[in-house]
Amino acid sequence: MKKLMLGNEAVARGAYEAGVTVVSSYPGTPSTEITENIVKYDNIFVEWAPNEKVACETALGASIAGARSMTCMKHVGLNVMADPVFTASYTGVNGGMVMCVADDQGMHSSQNEQDSRHYAKAAKILMLEPSDSAECRDFTKEAYAFSEKFDTPVFIRLSTRVSHSQSLVEEREKEDYILKDYDKNPAKYVMMPGNAIKRHVVVEDRIKALKEMSETTELNSVEENGAKIGVISAGIAYMYAKEALGDKVDYLKLGVIYPLPEKKIKEFAEKYDKVYVVEELDPIIEEHCKSIGVDVIGKDVFTLQGEYTPTMIKKAVLGEDAAPYEEIGEQIPIRPPVMCAGCPHRGVFYVLKKLGLIVSGDIGCYTLGATPPLQSVDTTICMGASVSAAHGMAKARGAEFNKKLVSVIGDSTFMHSGITGLVDIVYNKGNNTVIILDNSITGMTGHQDNPTTGYTIRKEPTKQVNLITLCKAIGIENVVVADPFDVKNFEKIVKEETEREAPSVIIAQRPCALLPPMRKKYSGHCEITDKCKKCKLCMKLGCPAISLAGDTVKIDVTQCNGCGLCTNVCPFGAIEKGDK
Amino acid sequence: MNIMIVGVGGQGTLLASRILGRVAIKEGYDVKVSEVHGMSQRGGSVVTYVKYGDKVYSPIIDRGEADIVLAFEILEAYRAMPYLKKGGKMIANTQKMNPMPVITGAMEYPSDIEKKLSEKINLQAVDALSLAEQAGTIKAVNVVLIGLLAKSMSVDKSVWIETIKETVPEKFIELNLKAFELGYNL
Numbered sequence: 001m002k003k004l005m006l007g008n009e010a011v012a013r014g015a016y017e018a019g020v021t022v023v024s025s026y027p028g029t030p031s032t033e034i035t036e037n038i039v040k041y042d043n044i045f046v047e048w049a050p051n052e053k054v055a056c057e058t059a060l061g062a063s064i065a066g067a068r069s070m071t072c073m074k075h076v077g078l079n080v081m082a083d084p085v086f087t088a089s090y091t092g093v094n095g096g097m098v099m100c101v102a103d104d105q106g107m108h109s110s111q112n113e114q115d116s117r118h119y120a121k122a123a124k125i126l127m128l129e130p131s132d133s134a135e136c137r138d139f140t141k142e143a144y145a146f147s148e149k150f151d152t153p154v155f156i157r158l159s160t161r162v163s164h165s166q167s168l169v170e171e172r173e174k175e176d177y178i179l180k181d182y183d184k185n186p187a188k189y190v191m192m193p194g195n196a197i198k199r200h201v202v203v204e205d206r207i208k209a210l211k212e213m214s215e216t217t218e219l220n221s222v223e224e225n226g227a228k229i230g231v232i233s234a235g236i237a238y239m240y241a242k243e244a245l246g247d248k249v250d251y252l253k254l255g256v257i258y259p260l261p262e263k264k265i266k267e268f269a270e271k272y273d274k275v276y277v278v279e280e281l282d283p284i285i286e287e288h289c290k291s292i293g294v295d296v297i298g299k300d301v302f303t304l305q306g307e308y309t310p311t312m313i314k315k316a317v318l319g320e321d322a323a324p325y326e327e328i329g330e331q332i333p334i335r336p337p338v339m340c341a342g343c344p345h346r347g348v349f350y351v352l353k354k355l356g357l358i359v360s361g362d363i364g365c366y367t368l369g370a371t372p373p374l375q376s377v378d379t380t381i382c383m384g385a386s387v388s389a390a391h392g393m394a395k396a397r398g399a400e401f402n403k404k405l406v407s408v409i410g411d412s413t414f415m416h417s418g419i420t421g422l423v424d425i426v427y428n429k430g431n432n433t434v435i436i437l438d439n440s441i442t443g444m445t446g447h448q449d450n451p452t453t454g455y456t457i458r459k460e461p462t463k464q465v466n467l468i469t470l471c472k473a474i475g476i477e478n479v480v481v482a483d484p485f486d487v488k489n490f491e492k493i494v495k496e497e498t499e500r501e502a503p504s505v506i507i508a509q510r511p512c513a514l515l516p517p518m519r520k521k522y523s524g525h526c527e528i529t530d531k532c533k534k535c536k537l538c539m540k541l542g543c544p545a546i547s548l549a550g551d552t553v554k555i556d557v558t559q560c561n562g563c564g565l566c567t568n569v570c571p572f573g574a575i576e577k578g579d580k
Numbered sequence: 581m582n583i584m585i586v587g588v589g590g591q592g593t594l595l596a597s598r599i600l601g602r603v604a605i606k607e608g609y610d611v612k613v614s615e616v617h618g619m620s621q622r623g624g625s626v627v628t629y630v631k632y633g634d635k636v637y638s639p640i641i642d643r644g645e646a647d648i649v650l651a652f653e654i655l656e657a658y659r660a661m662p663y664l665k666k667g668g669k670m671i672a673n674t675q676k677m678n679p680m681p682v683i684t685g686a687m688e689y690p691s692d693i694e695k696k697l698s699e700k701i702n703l704q705a706v707d708a709l710s711l712a713e714q715a716g717t718i719k720a721v722n723v724v725l726i727g728l729l730a731k732s733m734s735v736d737k738s739v740w741i742e743t744i745k746e747t748v749p750e751k752f753i754e755l756n757l758k759a760f761e762l763g764y765n766l
């Protein structure tokens with residue numbers, strides 16, 4: 001029977017059917033559900049690694065040891081794991097190795113919109129791109145076959161609309177995969193210059209072989225409708241083109257994104273008056289076509305930014321207008337994401353804003369501390385940068401500036417790449433104050449466990465990294481744990497630690513309000529009593545449950561979870577915790 | 581058939597789209613459901629698309645293309661209006677949830693949205709929150725709305741009920757079926 005599956009779920013299914021043995025990933029939208037779905041199958045070792053580099057190396061190790069392995073990440077995760085990737089291209093594999101990288105066109109949940117296809121070319125690694133869930137399953141299995149046949153790791157490139165759309169997939173039987181033998185082979189796996197020089201030759205030969213494959217594989221297919229216009233496309237953009245243009249054009253659909261075929265493209269393009277390349281983000285297929293002397297229309301008529309739509313493609317290729325629609329005709333308020341009611345981060349940012357501190361921020365739910373009304377965060381670059389960038393800021397501007405400066409970083413992000421920045425601060429005599437926002441989970445990406453939570457991805461209890469002893473071990477003498485909902489005490493601690501002429505860490509500890517124990521703990525909702533003096537201090541929390549009706553503050557009971565933070569902030573004791 | 585489901589992150593739009601998707605498969609169609617995960621789920625505007633037919637290519641719906649818009653919140657209904665096809669139908673929960681620009685006082689919550697919508701499009705506005713409360717919990721708003729949607733579509737009621745039973749956790753089946761009936765029988 002066919003089942004409705006997310007693209008990510010289908011990749012997981014493909015990996016299972018191909019007999020994958022080891023999967024190591026770090027979460028990141030829109031890639032997270034691949035790894036979360038593999039967990040549903042027994043007898044596969046699956047883990048959340050502390051970061052993508054570790055995950056990739058784990059998968060590579062498993063492959064060298066003879067197993068089929070996988071690592072999954074979002075596009076920016078590929079930056080973090082780029083180091084092993086470029087050399088894994090040289091070593092090749094033993095068991096098949098697949099690296100799933102999910103781009104986020106339109107930046108639904110990301111800090112940039114990079115196009116990961118560049119990496120395939122740069123690292124000289126085969127890349128496949130599916131366009132729906134059925135292809136996700138099929139291409140994943142193909143990827144393992146290619147990986148072993150050509151002795152190369154293989155990228156599968158996904159995107160938000162492929163990863164997070166459900167379409168029909170037929171489940172097949174699982175293959176029995178027997179581990180390949182492990183033989184010591186330093187010429188292949190010890191990449192020092194003498195060996196690597198020889199392996200580079202292998203890489204270039206392999207690319208030639210892969211190009212041949214790309215000319216003949218069914219993954220690159222032509223669809224003829226007897227039209228005068230040709231369209232070259234891949235991935236989700238192909239689906240948009242197909243919906244927009246139907247049988248008014250002929251298609252060359254590319255499933256192999258790197259290396260791209262030459263002959264196949266030339267033969268296809270020859271037949272048409274006009275050939276369009278429809279690809280989101282960078283003109284990678286377009287530039288390839290132009291480099292082999294094929295004249296195509298691409299970014300002259302299509303944007304480099306965001307997601308495409310069938311309407312856009314119809315307009316550009318056929319000159320047809322969009323469907324008519326009703327316009328709103330007035331400016332309406334946007335609804336940006338906000339920290340949830342009961343979010344522990346809210347207490348932290350309330351205090352930081354009150355103290356007027358400069359906040360070197362990071363990536364996670366707490367990035368929302370940059371949005372009104374808290375507007376506390378000054379910078380957000382990439383995971384871990386809160387700590388190291390603050391070190392740079394302090395070194396640039398000196399001690400007085402540093403007393404007005406803090407870093408905020410989540411527990412998962414700290415384990416990912418914050419710890420190395422903190423080591424730098426201690427080693428190079430910085431005096432920064434770093435606040436670790438320990439909400440006992442990886443929140444932003446939907447509640448994944450991490451080394452600080454005490455549980456594995458399969459919810460088995462495990463050793464828990466103790467943040468206090470960890471910070472002390474690297475040389476931070478001042479480590480304070482505080483509840484961010486006790487705002488008075490939290491404020492006092494932040495003042496003390498920023499004043500201190502020594503590096504310090506404040507662990508702001510309170511679990512995410514969406515975690516089951518907290519859902520139990522918080523009950524009822526808060527109420528504004530007639531003691532209210534309308535000072536509106538509680539409005540500064542930016543809680544989605546608290547708003548103004550005229551000049552009266554009111555609490556929306558459908559949103560309030562009774563966390564009680566507002567009762568701690570009200571100077572008149574006018575907010576009480578009521579029960580429903 | 582193009583159905584767009586809009587609401588506020590956390591309202592349970594994802595469950596609604598999954599139920600709808602499964603119903604469409606049972607009817608023998610090709611189906612695509614496009615969801616949002618991650619950042620925008622944190623109390624922001626959320627949009628999911630459910631498309632079905634003989635063959636569906638693109639998972640997304642553009643302006644002027646939705647046969648039905650199912651809105652979980654009235655400002656989100658208003659925001660989604662341009663997506664409705666001429667002659668399409670909108671089913672909207674009248675519940676109001678203030679977005680942050682309204683909370684901070686930077687903007688006002690638009691007035692008389694229901695009226696403005698009815699002037700331009702075919703609107704069925706319902707207080708689904710009260711109905712959900714009647715069913716036993718305000719969290720059942722999504723299934724009340726599914727009930728309303730079911731009434732507007734030509735799929736046998738038993739298919740909906742069967743799908744709800746398969747989709748929601750065992751211990752919430754009874755409550756959800758009650759919510760569904762309240763919506764369906766309105």
Ligand SMILES: Cc1ncc(C[n+]2csc(CCOP(=O)(O)OP(=O)(O)O)c2C)c(N)n1
Pocket residue numbers: 026027028029052074076077078080111363364365366383409410411412413414437439441442443444445
């Ligand atoms: C290199 C990289 N990998 C993954 C992500 C996706 N991502 C964004 S925030 C985040 C984790 C946030 O968890 P935590 O630091 O615990 O903060 P919380 O969201 O719980 O507040 C992840 C995995 C990313 N942005 N960059």
